[in-house]
Amino acid sequence: MIIIGRTALIVFAHQERTSFNFAMKEAAQAALEKKGWTVLVSDLYEMKFNAVMSRDDIRGEPKEPSDFKYVAETLVAWKEGRLAKDIEEEHKKVAKADLVIFQFPLQWFGLPAIMKGWVERVFSAGFAHGLQTKYSEGPFKHKKALLSFTTGGRKPMLSPRGISGDINVILWPMQNGMLNCCGFKVLAPQISYGVMHVTQEARVEMLKNWEKRLETIWDEKPIRFLPNQDFENTTGGLVLKTEVEEANSADKYGPTVGQNLGKPLPPDSQLKSQGSGL
Numbered sequence: 172m173i174i175i176g177r178t179a180l181i182v183f184a185h186q187e188r189t190s191f192n193f194a195m196k197e198a199a200q201a202a203l204e205k206k207g208w209t210v211l212v213s214d215l216y217e218m219k220f221n222a223v224m225s226r227d228d229i230r231g232e233p234k235e236p237s238d239f240k241y242v243a244e245t246l247v248a249w250k251e252g253r254l255a256k257d258i259e260e261e262h263k264k265v266a267k268a269d270l271v272i273f274q275f276p277l278q279w280f281g282l283p284a285i286m287k288g289w290v291e292r293v294f295s296a297g298f299a300h301g302l303q304t305k306y307s308e309g310p311f312k313h314k315k316a317l318l319s320f321t322t323g324g325r326k327p328m329l330s331p332r333g334i335s336g337d338i339n340v341i342l343w344p345m346q347n348g349m350l351n352c353c354g355f356k357v358l359a360p361q362i363s364y365g366v367m368h369v370t371q372e373a374r375v376e377m378l379k380n381w382e383k384r385l386e387t388i389w390d391e392k393p394i395r396f397l398p399n400q401d402f403e404n405t406t407g408g409l410v411l412k413t414e415v416e417e418a419n420s421a422d423k424y425g426p427t428v429g430q431n432l433g434k435p436l437p438p439d440s441q442l443k444s445q446g447s448g449l
């Protein structure tokens with residue numbers, strides 16, 4: 172099936188054109204375009220993307236120059252069209268995108284600094300999240316996103332018995348704290364484990380599998396996160412409703428990696444699509 176009119180944004184972080192990450196980015200672009208997608212790319216090192224939050228992220232005078240608060244100032248600047256030009260350019264790309272793919276090497280169990288900086292500056296207050304518009308009510312609730320990353324560690328190392336620990340725990344801050352927080356429907360991550368340790372044939376197979384997956388990526392169901400209505404406002408902020416906790420009481424596992432209720436983590440819940448589609 173040819174998809175007409177969908178747009179993908181690939182946010183890409185690797186310095187080298189000879190890298191496996193670059194090959195994954197190229198493969199994604201080609202596979203999506205073949206299916207009729209418009210593909211936008213933010214090649215962060217190539218752009219020399221400024222990854223550092225600062226007062227320069229707003230144009231014009233701050234509202235409170237002697238007590239500058241980044242979130243409050245950028246929120247007002249966003250409303251008034253006074254954010255830095257490079258942030259505005261990235262906002263336009265995100266606004267157009269139905270699907271955002273992050274392609275990167277896992278570094279220190281997370282995003283490379285340049286990509287973390289992109290998230291910090293581009294997923295700005297108002298545009299990407301607000302007090303009333305977070306998680307399942309986030310501004311990007313009609314968009315999908317996925318993390319495609321390579322690791323140095325081989326798969327068993329990133330398991331509950333491995334030295335790096337359970338990959339689901341590593342994924343939770345990025346997939347919940349970043350993507351789900353802004354409302355994205357999060358698709359299962361594409362993880363290319365131990366890319367420098369496997370054979371050339373295995374890497375070629377990884378690229379082929381990625382291209383194949385992308386042919387029908389839009390039809391995939393997202394990973395399950397708890398909806399906002401499962402939480403209630405308390406003096407300590409939003410917490411899980413007692414009735415939701417009680418409904419889980421017979422289950423062996425906690426509901427999610429984060430809302431685990433002190434129980435074993437639901438196995439591979441950050442790796443598998445479980446929820447309903449858009």
Ligand SMILES: Cc1cc2nc3c(=O)[nH]c(=O)nc-3n(C[C@H](O)[C@H](O)[C@H](O)COP(=O)(O)OP(=O)(O)OC[C@H]3O[C@@H](n4cnc5c(N)ncnc54)[C@H](O)[C@@H]3O)c2cc1C
Nearest residue numbers: 190191192194276277278279280321322323324366367374
């Ligand atoms: C600061 C830092 C922190 C890190 N933290 C972690 C961590 O927390 N956890 C972890 O697991 N790892 C970590 N790593 C390792 C890192 O994740 C890996 O180095 C990275 O994932 C490798 O990806 P790459 O694209 O750079 O691979 P490359 O080394 O560029 O490529 C791997 C192999 O693929 C080959 N290749 C390139 N293109 C193709 C193609 N088209 N077809 C087939 N083969 C191809 C290359 O020639 C090479 O042999 C860290 C690394 C750094 C620098």
